[in-house]
Amino acid sequence: MTHQIADRRDIDFVLYEQFRIQEICQYEKYEDFNKKMFDMIISEARKLAIKEILPTFAESDKIGATFDKGKVHVPECFKKPYKLFVEGEWTAMTADPELGGQGLPAMIATAASEYLSGANYAFGLYGFEGHAAGRMIEVFGTKLQKELFLKKMYTGEWxxxxxxxxxxxxxxxxxxxxxxxxxxxxxxxxxxxxxxxxxxxxxxxxxxxxxxxxxxxxxxxxxxxxxxxxxxxxxxxxxxxxxxxxxxxxxxxxxxxxxxxxxxxxxxxxxxxxxxxxxxxxxxxGMKVMFQMMNDARLMVAAIGLNCAAASYGHSLGYARERFQGRALENALDQNAPQVNIIKHPDVRRMLLWMKAHVEAMRSMIYYGISLVEKEELATDEKDRAYHKGLLDFLTPILKAYCTDRGVEVCSEGLQVFGGYGYTKDFPVEQLLRDARIAPIYEGTNGIQAMDLLARKLGMKKGQVFMDLAGEITKTINQAREVPALGEMANNLESSLNRLTEVAQHIGLTAMSEKFKIAFAHACPFLDVMGDVVAAWMLLWRASIAVGPLAKLTKEKTGADLAAFLEKNKHAAFYQGQLTTAQYFIQSILPVTNGKMDAIKAMDSAVVDMPELSFGT
Amino acid sequence: MTHQIADRRDIDFVLYEQFRIQEICQYEKYEDFNKKMFDMIISEARKLAIKEILPTFAESDKIGATFDKGKVHVPECFKKPYKLFVEGEWTAMTADPELGGQGLPAMIATAASEYLSGANYAFGLYGFEGHAAGRMIEVFGTKLQKELFLKKMYTGEWxxxxxxxxxxxxxxxxxxxxxxxxxxxxxxxxxxxxxxxxxxxxxxxxxxxxxxxxxxxxxxxxxxxxxxxxxxxxxxxxxxxxxxxxxxxxxxxxxxxxxxxxxxxxxxxxxxxxxxxxxxxxxxxGMKVMFQMMNDARLMVAAIGLNCAAASYGHSLGYARERFQGRALENALDQNAPQVNIIKHPDVRRMLLWMKAHVEAMRSMIYYGISLVEKEELATDEKDRAYHKGLLDFLTPILKAYCTDRGVEVCSEGLQVFGGYGYTKDFPVEQLLRDARIAPIYEGTNGIQAMDLLARKLGMKKGQVFMDLAGEITKTINQAREVPALGEMANNLESSLNRLTEVAQHIGLTAMSEKFKIAFAHACPFLDVMGDVVAAWMLLWRASIAVGPLAKLTKEKTGADLAAFLEKNKHAAFYQGQLTTAQYFIQSILPVTNGKMDAIKAMDSAVVDMPELSFGT
The missing domain is CATH 2.40.110.20 (Butyryl-CoA Dehydrogenase, subunit A; domain 2)
Known part of the structure; x- marks a missing residue:
């Protein structure tokens, strides 16, 4: 089985069809780029990742970084890829070329790092932190400080x-x-x-x-x-x-x-x-300066959740196609029926579709967050800038917590697809789960993110930022409603969004009342349902883009003809997958989200009321 | 911090107050036992576990079993505890003393193994498997086979x-x-x-x-x-x-x-x-014989979920009490306010209460399952025997899958309570999570359990066994409704049970229709909601027992007086904890379960409809 990182087809879809990043080249800042160059850069990153970084994945886990008398030795296998990483100028992709960067749009850098970091993020942490730390010096440093440090950090020399x-x-x-x-x-x-x-x-x-x-x-x-x-x-x-x-x-x-x-x-x-x-x-x-870095870092950690999940999904899908085990359900009683590959089993399909839905939703969520970073920077008027900054600030804790929590869950589900083999070190899925598990803690635990959302973000501009977000979601809903295949999904998402608005108001008011502790006891579930609704939004958005090309590709085909075509034509299959994935999430996951919202609305006080001694003696 | 395994107070509550195991001594089979002896046996198990087995926990993880030219060496630190384990006759606690057992009721053996296995189940697997394998010989073996193998296996010599x-x-x-x-x-x-x-x-x-x-x-x-x-x-x-x-x-x-x-x-x-x-x-x-063992083994694996979760909860609770970090929410803006122990933070309390609710529900579920094993065996008439066997057969896949899935989730939440420290090997919580992760795969993956529930168990006696279970749950609901403090909880659980009955009928019929694949795509979520409702039942049952002694202990106390008393008197605190835990689960978790049931009832077909190629290329 080949090693899997992120699915390039899906990344391209998000870049060029969902967020139309190629249009950014109309801005003066990016006028020297075009889609072809973006493609080439991502391909280069992917090549380096697969050829040089991925082979370190298991070995660096086995050997680990070692400590000896004050010195730290990174796994020896990191040395060559780090050299190539630096030579390829991957350290600070979005930084000014004069400072050692490539001057890339943030979203293209994100795509490249899906590979560079996704191949082994224990390696990526060495590679990208020079940029993250340098960013603070770039924004807040004196002229001399910038001269002394920036280039060395952005080139990865330091x-x-x-x-x-x-x-x-x-x-x-x-x-x-x-x-x-x-x-x-x-x-x-x-x-x-x-x-x-x-x-x-x-x-x-x-x-x-x-x-x-x-x-x-x-x-x-x-x-x-x-x-x-x-x-x-x-x-x-x-x-x-x-x-x-x-x-x-x-x-x-x-x-x-x-x-x-x-x-x-x-x-x-x-x-x-x-x-x-x-x-x-x-x-x-200092905190103001550090927050500059922390907000960037929170998006980066969200991407760790995505990257581990995407890799786990890729491996599980490959395994489910290659592993023959059990008979098809329709032949369950025929002891002589042939074994089928396990992707035929409904429960394996459920696990895979659950993983896929979350991986793709997370990818879109994170790229959307990155698009806001870019829009904030490119904005020419203050109102526009503030609008995008508001959305980004609001979404940052949601992206960080939701994508890292779901990232761990996807990795755990990926292990389950492999059965007993998944628990062994013969396959990378157990390591992906172990690697992913720090992300809900890194850069502010997810509990801290939930407090940030409730205490600071929800009330921004008297709730207007939340309403702006709801407005963006509504745009997609209205667009989707025009398409017959998406009408029911659009209505269901709208109904969840309306519930969410009520829940947001309710928990926001409670947080400012004498019952504030009870509100904070529901902060994590509140972040979670925010994440689910945003995820559903992203998947509906994807589906509403996919319907057009799908109709073109499948024109006049129906029934068995269509089914056969969808198993042959990978373009059509991809777009159909977008519709079916959105359907799965909205019809099978969103009802659970609605239940979570009911629980929050009930604002039960048990968590706060519990005597400390009652937790156990 | 002291090492934690299971909470003895809670085990005693389940044994003597919820399931009244002491009454089993009225049966001839157990007439030589009494409560004092049970207590002593559990205390002995606990002592051995804490003194000899627990110290192997981290070391055996670090060293591991090793393989060299066809020979396997268990961690050296297992040798002495294994010897003591065998000497203490812990291998086959429920077996006939003439065969090397202690002749204990299964529930007392379960309690003892919460310690013996809970201290390090990698050790426990060596200890208990002689009994598990021997059981098949005891039931199906010839006289000679029994003579040759049983005693050696039950004594742990082999x-x-x-x-x-x-x-x-x-x-x-x-x-x-x-x-x-x-x-x-x-x-x-x-x-x-x-x-x-x-x-x-x-x-x-x-x-x-x-x-x-x-x-x-x-x-x-x-x-x-x-x-x-x-x-x-x-x-x-x-x-x-x-x-x-x-x-x-x-x-x-x-x-x-x-x-x-x-x-x-x-x-x-x-x-x-x-x-x-x-x-x-x-x-x-052979399969018939093996199923004898597998059903026992499935309960044992369910207990692994419980044991790891209980240990993780114990550690997290201890840490949350000892770790000072952050200010109380009411002093959040006062930079000079003192740090508080993190159990004061609403979100940490939420994590702990979530863990506690699941640990205690799982404990009661498993002990209930064990009580059915015993009742089946002790039954004097066939109808009674079949009734208990039916409930046990029905519940076995639910216990196995639910307790192992939740076991992993509780261990993950326990790690989160520790923050960054939880991810290090300085604390046992990361190992508990790693150790627990095999349990959803062992002895039939949880997907297999869900198929067993839907394909075999749900239709047993034309659905009568499910109705018997619903009847048992209803008994508790009716009893709880008599108590004002539990009325709302009783009504909410009843409403969820009614929904569950509808869902069960719906999925059961779908499984027998041409849409059977869609039904099986919802089999795991169906098992999950079954588990949630049974968990809620167990917690309401616990609460309905606790109200009596709580009222006695807190008589005439109200307001601040009562609150202070509940932080001082550990008996009152324990019973109050039962009420508040049930309240938490029923008011904050069961609404989510209801949402899951809505999703199942919708019976969306996306999982089955998804073209195979659409999963990715």
Missing amino acids: GGTMDLTEPGAGSDVGALTTTAVKNDDGTYSITGNKIFITSGEQDLTDNIIHPVLARIEGAPAGTKGISLFIVPKIWVNEDGSLGDDNDIVCTGIEEKMGIHGSATCALTYGSKGKCRGLLLGEENK | GGTMDLTEPGAGSDVGALTTTAVKNDDGTYSITGNKIFITSGEQDLTDNIIHPVLARIEGAPAGTKGISLFIVPKIWVNEDGSLGDDNDIVCTGIEEKMGIHGSATCALTYGSKGKCRGLLLGEENK
Whole structure:
């Protein structure tokens, strides 16, 4: 069986048919690109991923990153692909070419990274974090800071990290205790400990640039007293030359359930009193800077959910086609009937269609989020910009939590398709599940995302942003209703959207009442139903695009003729698949979503009422 | 933090208050027992589990069973606890003392094994399989077979296995190719290969008795031509002495996602033409014999789901109480407010209550299933026996699939409570999730269970068994309705039960119509809603028992007085917890179940209609 990552046909559909990314070339910023170039770039990424990164998948899991006397060794098999990754300029695809990037639209970069990261995201984490960390310097850094760091980070010559978490300050970032003291030369002496620092130490790059959150002596408590510092592993002199070792010690790496190839480091800054950092942005405004990165990172983590799920689906589908087991249901009692491939069994088809529906919905959701990033940036008037920014801010926690939760569930279902074999290391599906399981925790646990949605996002502009989103969904519903094949689906989604609007108002009001704790006890289910409705929207949107080309391809064919054609013509099969997938989700999943909404509307108080001692003694 | 297995208080509640197992001592069979003895036995099991088995949990995962030139070495740390396990006569607790058992009621054995198996079920698999395999010999064996094997197996001196699966015959057992040829001396020569044989080879016992499914030359195709053979690793002479090595070669063990301590073996029988077996039961009736074991085994696997979930809940609860992070929601904006333990956060409470509700529902479901085993056996008239057997047969696939699916989900939620720490090997929750993940596959995948429910069980006695179950549920509803605090819950469960009855009729009829494939595409969701309703029933049953003692304990207390009392008095807190947990499940989960039922009733055909090519190219 060939190794699977993402389905290129589906990516192309989302890029060119759903979001029509080729039209972005009308903007001056992208005038040097065209569809053919986009295709070529994605193909290059796919080639590198399949040829060089995918072969590291199982091996890096087996070997893992290793720690020895303060040094971290990444799996040896990462070295060559990392070199090729850097040479191919994949580190910062959307960055300005003058800074080492490719100047690509974000959505094309997302498609490329479906392969580059999807092949082994434990590897991808090393590859892309230089860009993520650099983005903060690009937006908030001084001219000198940009000159010193950006190009090195965007080209992948130096690595990057994000250093937030401390043993006592995880979800509660404001509780951190790392301190910064201003020196006479304008630098700050940094002292403290951080944990869970992805790529915090590694032997792939000559230097590592750590954005470190710390509290300047005397600053206010909580998040309002946090500043952000650029803390290089090796000091960088003002002329760009490398100086001394900057007194950052890696004290260990975590043994984890998955992503063994990714080094998760504990770092100590300034144990000899010699760790220096440069203030990035203003004093005490570190969280603002960090949020820039975190919002990008949340979309990236959503994509981890998608990538693992897409790979698991690809493998499961391949297995279901190749594995012969059991007889067709119509021959169940005929002991001499031949075995069929398991994709013939209704329950296996159900698992596959459930996986496919979620993979494709997640793909569209994430690309939609990325399209908002782009639209915000390209907007020429403030109103337009604010509109897209509002939608993006609103959707970010939903994308992060929904796609990572469903990503894990899809990977678990993928394992189930394989039966006993899925539990063994002979197939990649068990590793995909283990690798995916961190994503609901990374970059703000999904519980934190749900609180963000309820406490901050739902009330944005007095609820107008939610209504804007509902308006966008309604556009698709109205369009779909014009098509007879989609009418019932459109009506069902509309009915769920109306319920969702009621639920949103109800939970929003409750969150501002004395019963606010009860509202927050329903925050996660609320995010979940938001995600389901957005997923259904995306699938209906896809179906409404597919009807046109499908009708053209299948013209005049009916009955057995049509059925045979759909098993032969892959274009027609793809479009038919879009309709049937939407039908499955809207008719078999959305009723469950409606039930979840009923549960939220009931706003039961048991979770809050439960005496603490009643949980167990 | 102390290691957690199952909550003894809850086990006692289920044993003595919900199912009143002490009353079983009125039967002659159990007249030598009393509640005090039961308590002592469970305490002994718990002691052995905590002192000797629990310490092997992480180590056996790290080391794993190893394979070297046909030999399997179990983790060294298993050796001492296995010896103590055998000495304590834990192998076959329910078996006749004359055969090496303790003659215990099945429910007490279940409680003991919540500890013995719950502490590390990779260990428990070695411990209990001698009994499981021996049961078939006890029921179907000849006098000589019983004499030769039973006592050795029930005392744990010899191990046992069950050898069904072949590379091309997993879910489709009938496709097996292992052959048996009758010899002149009445034995059969066995030739073939099996895979996924738990404990198929190990170095804990002097001999291993393999029940092997094979086809006698010339037997019919499929399951109707399968016979079962007793195939010892070392031949056992008719005088009980050990003979020659029986030509069974272990060719390898699986590398798995979890339960690394349990050896999952590939076995080759008769590669030198010298493997002999004894026919167990009649020729071509092997499946009937094996089903005896499989039904027991399915309950045992359901318990794996429960055990892993219970441990994960215990750990998560402990962590949520000890871990300080974030401020109380009412102080969210006060940067100087102290950190609180995370059990104060509504979303963490939601996760914990979700876990608790499922753990306790699963416990009651499984113990109820076990009570039916016992009632079937103790029944004095045929009608009574058939009634309980019917309920047990009906519930077996539900228990197996529901408890293993939910078991995995509870373990995943437990990991989430720990945040980033949960993903590391510093805490046992990630291993519990990995260990639990095989259970939805073991002993018939959950998809197979759902087919069993729909194709065989739902129609038993023309649906009467389902109606009997509904009648049992209704008894609890009627009882609960008498209690004001439970009235609304009772009504809601009744409404869900009525829906379920409609859904059952609808799917049952569809399964017998030309649309049968569509029905089977909804078989898993149907099993799932059956499980939810049974879970809600169990929790309402628990609550209806708890109201009495709670009222006594809290007499005349109200408001803040009552609240303070419930945080101090652990008995009152426990009973209050039963009410609040039932409330949570019925008000916040059952509406989702209702939505799932709507989806089933809609009987959408997308899963069946989907062209095969539309799944992807």
